[in-house]
Structure formats: C-alpha cells, structure tokens
Amino acid sequence: MIDFSLSFFAVALPAVLFAGISKGGFGSGAAFAASTILALVLEPGAALGLMLPLLMVMDAAGMRAYWRRWSPVDARRLVLGALPGVGLGALFYAAVSADGVRLLIGAISVGFVLWQWALKAGLKFGARPMGAAGGITAGVVAGFSSFVSHAGGPPAAVYLLTRPLEKTAFQGTTVLVFTVINALKMLPYGFLGIFTLNSLLADVILAPVAVLGTWIGVRLHYMVSKETFFALTYVLLLATGGKLIFDALT
Numbered sequence: 001m002i003d004f005s006l007s008f009f010a011v012a013l014p015a016v017l018f019a020g021i022s023k024g025g026f027g028s029g030a031a032f033a034a035s036t037i038l039a040l041v042l043e044p045g046a047a048l049g050l051m052l053p054l055l056m057v058m059d060a061a062g063m064r065a066y067w068r069r070w071s072p073v074d075a076r077r078l079v080l081g082a083l084p085g086v087g088l089g090a091l092f093y094a095a096v097s098a099d100g101v102r103l104l105i106g107a108i109s110v111g112f113v114l115w116q117w118a119l120k121a122g123l124k125f126g127a128r129p130m131g132a133a134g135g136i137t138a139g140v141v142a143g144f145s146s147f148v149s150h151a152g153g154p155p156a157a158v159y160l161l162t163r164p165l166e167k168t169a170f171q172g173t174t175v176l177v178f179t180v181i182n183a184l185k186m187l188p189y190g191f192l193g194i195f196t197l198n199s200l201l202a203d204v205i206l207a208p209v210a211v212l213g214t215w216i217g218v219r220l221h222y223m224v225s226k227e228t229f230f231a232l233t234y235v236l237l238l239a240t241g242g243k244l245i246f247d248a249l250t
Contacts, residue, residue: 002199004202008041011038011041012050012206015033016210017212018034018037020212020213020214020216022217023059023062023175024214024217025216032151032153033109033237033240035051035105035149035150036105036240038050038051040240040244044098044101044102045093045193045194046196048148048150048194049196050206053200053203054203054210055178056179056182057207059178059182061210061215062179066171066175066176068172069169070169070172070175071169071172074135074173075177077135077139078136078156079180080136081135082139082152083139084143085142085144085145086143086147086184086188088147089143089146093147101148102247103244103245105148105241105244106245107241107245108145110238110245112154129162129164130159130162130163134159135159139159142177146182147185147188152178157174160174167221
C-alpha cells in the first residue's frame, strides 16, 4: 500500500524524473535505479507495479523522438529472446518472497556497477559483433531481469554495444525493445497482483514527471556524455542496492 505522504513524494519524484532522463537519452541502462530507490520505501512488488506504467509512458514519449531510428535486426533478436525471459521472470516472482525479490534487485544494482568498473579497469568483450545467438541470449536475460527489477537495460546494452550502431541508433533500438518488453509484462503483472488501484492512482499523479524526465533526457542525449550521467548512477545504485541487500539478509 502506497502512503501518499511527503516522504513518499520526496523519494518518488526524483526517482521517476531520473528514470525518465535515463530512458529518454541514455539507453535505459540506469532507469531501473528508480525501482531500486523506491524499494527502499515500498515493498518490492509495490515499487515494480508503480514503475511499469510510468516506464510505458516514458517509452511512448521516447518512441516519438526516435521513430524509425532503430536497428530492426537487433531489435528483433532481443525481443525474440525477451519472450521466454519474461515468462521465466514471472515464474521466479511467483516462487520467492518479498525479501528474495529485494535481494535480487539489490544484487543486480551492485552487480551493474561492478561490471561497469571492470570494463573501465580493462575487461574486454565484444571484439567482434555478437550474432543472432548472442542477441537472443541477451534478450532472455533482459526479459527476466526486466520482469523482476525493471533492469533489462544492462543486458541489452551488452549486446548492442558490440554492434556497429551509432549513438542515436543505439538509443532508438533500446526504446523500441523496451516498449515491447514492458507491454509483455503487463498481463503477468496483473495476474500476479502487482498492480493495485493505489499504485495506479500514484501513476496518474506521477505521469507528468515521467514525461518531463523523458523530454529532458532526449535533449541531454545530444549535450551530456554517458560517462557523466552514469557516474551519478553508480553512486545511487551502490548505496541503494547495498541497502536492499542488507535489508533482505537481516
């Protein structure tokens, strides 16, 4: 149950704005930070249910900005893999406790930061572009992680960063892929009781913030480097992901 208090909005407003900026301009790789942050003040299921409609609003806003500026081949591979990935995510969510979901969200958040640091330290991958098998595999992981934590961006990016795509085609492909994946999640979220009237009311209130964040992200896409944006993301994910792991284990 979401309590429409000042403390809730103090967390939710910047979290949703940040997610919109990420999805609008930086490949969705950091958008899942909003779910991680919200899971500090809400049950994990409530955080996921709150964010999905807002992510879909951001997808719709981003589609207009990047219409037909995607790679059809790469999008198709990721979506094909995402179909079974979403199904696996639904099975996992139904089988574990709230603390299990909280632990996974925290682990994905911290793991994302460690992976990025490993790359900066010299870890090499993608010397050659991944083929169809790599794209579909990345899609499975993206579908699963997107279902349980809205964190499908990083595995999709692992594949897309090996492809010969310029920055805007990368962004356009990401927007298209997650428009489809988020739509696929709607039905199982409903069956699992993740949506509530309470969370949908919060979505109505926060939807303008989601649109504003996406609008800002589209403009920052051409003005700010990914390195600058993700530096802030790493701090947020380490702090919030670490706290979720601690809460789940204790």
